[in-house]
Amino acid sequence: MxxxxxxxxxxxxxxxxxxxxxxxxxxxxxxxxxxxxxxxxxxxxxxxxxxxxxxxxxxxxxxxxxxxxxxxxxxxxxxxxxRADQPGGELRLGAISTALTGLLPPALRRLTSAAPDLDIFVLPGTSPELYRQLSKDSLDAAILVQPPFAFPKTMEFQVLRREPMVLLCPEAWADEDPAALLRDRPFIRYDRNNWGGRLLDNWLKAQHLNLREWLELDQLEAIAVMVSNELGVSILPDWAPPWPEGLRVRRLPLPAPEMPSREIVLMWNRASPAARLIRKLQTELQLQP
CATH class of the missing domain: 1.10.10.10 (Winged helix-like DNA-binding domain superfamily/Winged helix DNA-binding domain)
Known part of the structure; x- marks a missing residue:
């Protein structure tokens, strides 16, 4: 067969x-x-x-x-x-959208330059989807938001980046008080089906903020474009550049304490037969600015 x-x-x-x-x-x-x-x-x-x-x-x-x-x-x-003693091999890797455009490309460029015989398959997806694929051994490793639950000890992870939540508003509204922006302007929510969105939702509930919600989107880049077009404000993780070109937005500190951060991690199975390749990827990701 x-x-x-x-x-x-x-x-x-x-x-x-x-x-x-x-x-x-x-x-x-x-x-x-x-x-x-x-x-x-x-x-x-x-x-x-x-x-x-x-x-x-x-x-x-x-x-x-x-x-x-x-x-x-x-x-x-x-x-x-x-092929354990050979420089190449196959690496099946998952990545969330902001890692695909920010953290991963320069690391993959260095990795493939050092190991030209390496075959890499990259699967885009949300953190829950990628975690499921990793749990089924369909992926060797994944760059995703750290799971908001206890995961098996068979899994290992390394924190790659901590992204604080920021208030994103159009440049034209940047002189307004942040509290007034959240109270008076339409609010575009980071999708609660995503782990980062769930983290933010827990914080919003604890703050008892009265928001004028009208959209809930799962793509951070799309939310930023909506904000740039003065369709509302949002609270988003300050993700690794690049951001969409031509945005007319400002990042503002939030008018509340204990603002959460979204942690981006590289996660893999401890007993993965691709451990040698995962270590090489770790090394390249650690060289990020």
């Missing part, structure tokens, strides 16, 4: 469509369909049910998902173990 077929099947299940799986894998939808057809012929049962453009696993598909994940994980581990 070609393990590419299993990988394609799992990506289709994760994405819920052939077209999305094709974009993720960098192949055509027809090639995705051919791989699925070949896998179904080898398994001897239909694995997907199609409804328009959407697909979902059949009963047989559901039955093989967990075992397929284990097979691919075991195969990756065998490859890493066999």
């Amino acid at each position: 070609d393990t590419q077929f299993l990988e394609t099947f799992l990506v289709v299940v994760e994405r819920g469509s052939m077209a999305e799986a094709a974009r993720r894998l960098g192949i055509s939808p027809a090639a995705v369909a051919q791989r699925i057809a070949a896998l179904e012929a080898e398994i001897g049962a239909p694995l997907l049910m199609r409804s328009g453009r959407a697909v979902q696993p059949s009963d047989a598909g559901h039955a093989i998902i967990a075992q397929s994940q284990r097979i691919l994980t075991d195969l990756r581990q065998l490859r890493l173990i066999a």
Whole structure:
């Protein structure tokens, strides 16, 4: 059996469509369909049910998902173990959006320059999504917001950056009192489904602030653009640059004590067979300004 077929099947299940799986894998939808057809012929049962453009696993598909994940994980581990004394290898890394544009690119540039034979797969996502992938061994490491709960001792982490929360307002409103801005201007909330947004929500509840909420977004860059266009104010982590170009915003200190900070961490499984590559990534991330 070609393990590419299993990988394609799992990506289709994760994405819920052939077209999305094709974009993720960098192949055509027809090639995705051919791989699925070949896998179904080898398994001897239909694995997907199609409804328009959407697909979902059949009963047989559901039955093989967990075992397929284990097979691919075991195969990756065998490859890493066999190449332990070589400068290259494969590193599967997850990263939240602000790390993708800020912390990660210069570190990856140095890492790939030092180890040109290194194969790197980068999965973007939210912190909860990346933590789930890390827990399933689908990722070797992830740059994410530190989880707001106790995680297993099998996981290790290193704090890369502490980002204090700041009041973000349009330049045109910067002379107004921060307390008045929060009271009188529309408030654009950092999504509470994100761990950083949940951290901020707990602080807001403790302050008993009377906010005029009207939007809740999960993309920090989008919130900053909204604020720049005088659509409201927000409280956001002061994330690693770059920020979107052309913003007309000001960062203001908040009129309250004990402001929380969002901690960005590199997290990995202690027993990961990619530990050698993760250590190299740690070294490069520690060189950040």
